[in-house]
Amino acid sequence: MRNILIIGAGKSCSYLIKYLLDNSQSEKLHITIGDLNVDYAKKLVGDHPNTDVIHLDVFNAESRVAAVKKADIVVSMLPARFHVEVAKDCITYKKNMVTASYVSPEMQALDEDAKANNLIFMNEIGVDPGVDHMSAMHVIDRIRDKGGKLILFESFTGGLVAPESDNNLWNYKFTWNPRNVVVAGQGGAAKFLQENQFKYIPYNRLFRRTEFLDVEGYGRFEGYANRDSLKYQKVYGLDHIKTLYRGTIRRVGFSRAWNVFVQLGMTDDSYTIDDSTNMSYRDFVNSFLPYSPTDSVELKFRHALKIDQDDTVWEKFLELDIFNPKKMVGLDKGTPAQILQKILMDSWTLSENDKDMIVMYHKFGYELDGNKYQIDSTMVTLGKDQTYTAMAKTVGLPVAIATLAILNGKIKTPGVQIPITKEVYTPILKELESYDIIFKEYEVPYLGYNPLNA
Numbered sequence: 244m245r246n247i248l249i250i251g252a253g254k255s256c257s258y259l260i261k262y263l264l265d266n267s268q269s270e271k272l273h274i275t276i277g278d279l280n281v282d283y284a285k286k287l288v289g290d291h292p293n294t295d296v297i298h299l300d301v302f303n304a305e306s307r308v309a310a311v312k313k314a315d316i317v318v319s320m321l322p323a324r325f326h327v328e329v330a331k332d333c334i335t336y337k338k339n340m341v342t343a344s345y346v347s348p349e350m351q352a353l354d355e356d357a358k359a360n361n362l363i364f365m366n367e368i369g370v371d372p373g374v375d376h377m378s379a380m381h382v383i384d385r386i387r388d389k390g391g392k393l394i395l396f397e398s399f400t401g402g403l404v405a406p407e408s409d410n411n412l413w414n415y416k417f418t419w420n421p422r423n424v425v426v427a428g429q430g431g432a433a434k435f436l437q438e439n440q441f442k443y444i445p446y447n448r449l450f451r452r453t454e455f456l457d458v459e460g461y462g463r464f465e466g467y468a469n470r471d472s473l474k475y476q477k478v479y480g481l482d483h484i485k486t487l488y489r490g491t492i493r494r495v496g497f498s499r500a501w502n503v504f505v506q507l508g509m510t511d512d513s514y515t516i517d518d519s520t521n522m523s524y525r526d527f528v529n530s531f532l533p534y535s536p537t538d539s540v541e542l543k544f545r546h547a548l549k550i551d552q553d554d555t556v557w558e559k560f561l562e563l564d565i566f567n568p569k570k571m572v573g574l575d576k577g578t579p580a581q582i583l584q585k586i587l588m589d590s591w592t593l594s595e596n597d598k599d600m601i602v603m604y605h606k607f608g609y610e611l612d613g614n615k616y617q618i619d620s621t622m623v624t625l626g627k628d629q630t631y632t633a634m635a636k637t638v639g640l641p642v643a644i645a646t647l648a649i650l651n652g653k654i655k656t657p658g659v660q661i662p663i664t665k666e667v668y669t670p671i672l673k674e675l676e677s678y679d680i681i682f683k684e685y686e687v688p689y690l691g692y693n694p695l696n697a
Contacts (some may be wrong), residue, residue, distance in 0.1 A: 622684075
């Protein structure tokens with residue numbers, strides 16, 4: 244039996260573990276899952292004979308090394324900052340490694356050692372990053388192979404609630420880490436290329452510069468810019484592209500409403516609120532508004548943000564119950580962002596029967612034989628339940644497929660890498676189609692830059 248070690252067994256691991264267990268007999272696999280909390284992993288594996296679930300503290304070098312030494316390949320599903328120590332063990336004991344996380348500078352620094360030991364360290368093989376890389380490069384390489392020149396690339400991804408579970412005015416619920424939603428876009432201006440010009444959107448304008456996206460069968464969405472759209476320009480070989488834009492998908496109207504929280508300062512995570520333990524939701528909102536001896540908090544809120552009482556945006560805030568004087572924050576020295584997250588989790592936490600949805604949208608503009616063309620490519624994946632979510636599916640399956648492909652020698656190129664080569668993306672994308680992770684392509688008139696972003 245060949246031993247696969249999975250370190251970390253969070254919510255993204257359900258499909259990863261299921262795939263490997265389903266193939267364990269035919270591929271002669273034994274799966275060892277190590278985590279601080281073994282209960283979730285035990286629930287996923289049940290009484291399957293080809294598994295071990297062990298208590299594993301990644302900071303305990305002795306137990307970590309012992310587990311790595313027994314493995315034929317290591318899958319790290321830990322938070323990104325914890326991968327490096329595992330990766331160093333993998334170099335010491337000559338083990339290939341797979342992660343879904345972004346390549347950190349510390350991980351990249353291991354590239355020469357990985358190559359010297361003929362080891363594959365596959366990173367960014369989840370959904371975003373991961374499926375976005377593979378699906379984009381699949382089309383980009385195809386355009387190049389027929390002599391086309393890329394002049395535009397836009398890419399958007401969103402983790403959303405499935406249509407049948409979309410039952411609030413924001414058309415949104417937390418399907419992943421709520422904190423990442425609350426602090427999204429902070430830390431500098433969004434940067435992208437538009438018709439050979441560098442463009443910047445500061446945080447205070449980010450959610451008012453959106454682009455509409457129509458997905459067949461699912462209606463209209465909007466996209467706002469990621470912080471650094473140029474991160475993969477060189478990696479994708481797009482040094483001479485005119486337009487390069489990467490963004491996040493939400494339902495139309497979300498960004499306009501979310502911008503209210505930004506303008507008030509409720510998404511700030513840089514300072515703490517005094518006596519937040521004893522603060523009500525209404526007190527929290529009022530703390531960002533001017534003092535008035537006569538006007539209500541609601542009136543001050545609408546006046547400060549120029550929101551009419553018949554505006555649909557106003558209904559969104561009423562639905563969140565943020566003006567309730569009886570609901571308490573209950574956080575000691577909470578930051579505005581932490582308190583806002585607490586409030587939003589009341590309304591946006593998935594219920595037991597809710598399902599999630601992943602939406603991805605690419606635009607490719609290119610020149611060929613003097614003419615300009617555009618291909619739009621879309622993918623929608625729906626979750627099954629709270630265990631087998633769309634997020635877990637689109638993260639876990641690519642990780643699992645890549646792990647088995649490396650183990651079987653189908654992926655051979657060593658080094659610290661991401662899935663942008665034909666050797667990697669061609670078989671993985673093909674197998675993902677059998678799990679209904681399918682991209683639909685449309686040839687559309689070349690539109691060039693979007694006027695909203697010009």
